[in-house]
Amino acid sequence: MIPVSVITGYLGSGKTTILKKLLAHDDFRDTAVIINEFGEIGLDHDLIETSDEDLVTLKTGCLCCKMRGDLVETLDNLLTRREAGEIAPFKRVVIETSGLADPIPILQGLMVDETAAQKFELQRVVTTVDAVHGLTTTAREPEAAKQVAVADRLVLTKSDQLQQHDDELSAAILELNPSTRLIVASHGALAPEVVFGSDPSTEQAARLNDLTEIAFSSTSEHSHANGSIQTFAIVRDRPIAAVALTLFLEALADHCGEGLLRMKGLICIDETPNQPAVVHGVQHVFHPLAWLDDWPSDDHRTRIVFIGRNLSEALINALLRAIEIEVGEFAEEQSQT
Numbered sequence: 603m604i605p606v607s608v609i610t611g612y613l614g615s616g617k618t619t620i621l622k623k624l625l626a627h628d629d630f631r632d633t634a635v636i637i638n639e640f641g642e643i644g645l646d647h648d649l650i651e652t653s654d655e656d657l658v659t660l661k662t663g664c665l666c667c668k669m670r671g672d673l674v675e676t677l678d679n680l681l682t683r684r685e686a687g688e689i690a691p692f693k694r695v696v697i698e699t700s701g702l703a704d705p706i707p708i709l710q711g712l713m714v715d716e717t718a719a720q721k722f723e724l725q726r727v728v729t730t731v732d733a734v735h736g737l738t739t740t741a742r743e744p745e746a747a748k749q750v751a752v753a754d755r756l757v758l759t760k761s762d763q764l765q766q767h768d769d770e771l772s773a774a775i776l777e778l779n780p781s782t783r784l785i786v787a788s789h790g791a792l793a794p795e796v797v798f799g800s801d802p803s804t805e806q807a808a809r810l811n812d813l814t815e816i817a818f819s820s821t822s823e824h825s826h827a828n829g830s831i832q833t834f835a836i837v838r839d840r841p842i843a844a845v846a847l848t849l850f851l852e853a854l855a856d857h858c859g860e861g862l863l864r865m866k867g868l869i870c871i872d873e874t875p876n877q878p879a880v881v882h883g884v885q886h887v888f889h890p891l892a893w894l895d896d897w898p899s900d901d902h903r904t905r906i907v908f909i910g911r912n913l914s915e916a917l918i919n920a921l922l923r924a925i926e927i928e929v930g931e932f933a934e935e936q937s938q939t
Contacts, residue, residue, distance in 0.1 A: 603723040606695045607797050608708055611730030612739050612746040613701030616759030619790035620730060621698055629794040631663030634680055634692040636673070657689065665692055673697070673711045674718050681721065694798055695722065704745055705729075705752055706863065709884045724889070728797055729753035730787075733761040737771045740778065747831055750778050751909045752864045752884065755796060758786045780833055781866055781907040831863070834915045836922070838904040841872040846929040847879075850922050855886040857921065861913055862886070867906035875902070 611617045621637075624630050658666040669676050683689045699705055705727065712724045729749045732739065736758070739746045750756060756775055772784060785796055842850075847869060854862060862885055869879040869891075879891045908918065 605725040610699040615730040632693040634665040841870040862910040
């Protein structure tokens with residue numbers, strides 16, 4: 603599987619500067635970068651080795667590809683050209699969105715398309731936030747708030763322009779997405795491992811495990827003025843039956859739909875209690891379960907984080923309970939026949 607990371611962020615949040623510096627980094631070689639337009643990146647001439655209409659090859663070994671049609675078509679074209687020997691091999695892909703883009707269709711494309719899902723794996727969503735204007739932007743612009751809400755990594759840019767760190771901004775964006783990690787970029791520089799790191803399933807499990815009890819409080823629901831985005835979590839001591847989890851995810855897709863911006867979870871499955879499952883979804887699309895060899899800590903509880911618009915924590919809890927009761931009653935009937 604080829605790991606794919608998405609870099610998103612609102613207009614002027616510093617994506618261009620960060621990506622430009624990453625492309626010049628030796629550790630970023632063997633990477634294919636899909637961007638909207640080459641002009642948006644402003645590549646230095648000394649970075650470019652060769653170029654054609656849709657593809658730029660950099661001296662570091664990176665490939666920069668302009669989006670052709672939809673994302674799946676572009677990925678398929680890159681694979682075809684790689685297999686034909688027309689372009690250098692690449693081991694990973696970075697997708698850079700435009701400042702006004704909703705990143706969710708890209709995430710869905712990687713999950714839904716069968717061809718893409720067999721060859722590419724979403725590793726990380728990185729969102730840049732302007733330290734100077736980020737607080738007002740995320741409060742005013744729904745797309746900026748959504749970009750923050752779906753992130754695995756939040757990168758604070760332009761902090762060097764402030765006299766001191768803006769704790770209010772950090773608190774606001776971490777409240778919007780408590781299951782993420784906040785990183786401060788120094789003068790637009792970002793280490794490649796922030797974009798590409800460890801195995802995505804293992805990393806997500808570790809991050810979920812490290813969340814504070816406040817973030818996982820089943821009674822705390824954080825609402826935001828920018829589009830009524832809520833963040834809450836379900837924590838359960840007892841395992842969930844595999845069939846109940848499947849039905850629960852199907853019910854979420856039906857009842858929450860576009861309102862469920864992102865869901866991340868570490869699940870204790872009744873049939874395999876020593877091997878937790880990692881689940882993540884975007885709106886009505888859920889990625890196939892990933893299984894860990896062991897729990898990342900002594901805490902073996904199920905923990906599921908929900909981030910979305912107009913979600914009801916009470917309804918989602920009731921939905922899961924109802925499904926578990928129904929599955930339990932059916933299993934009992936089957937055992938008596």
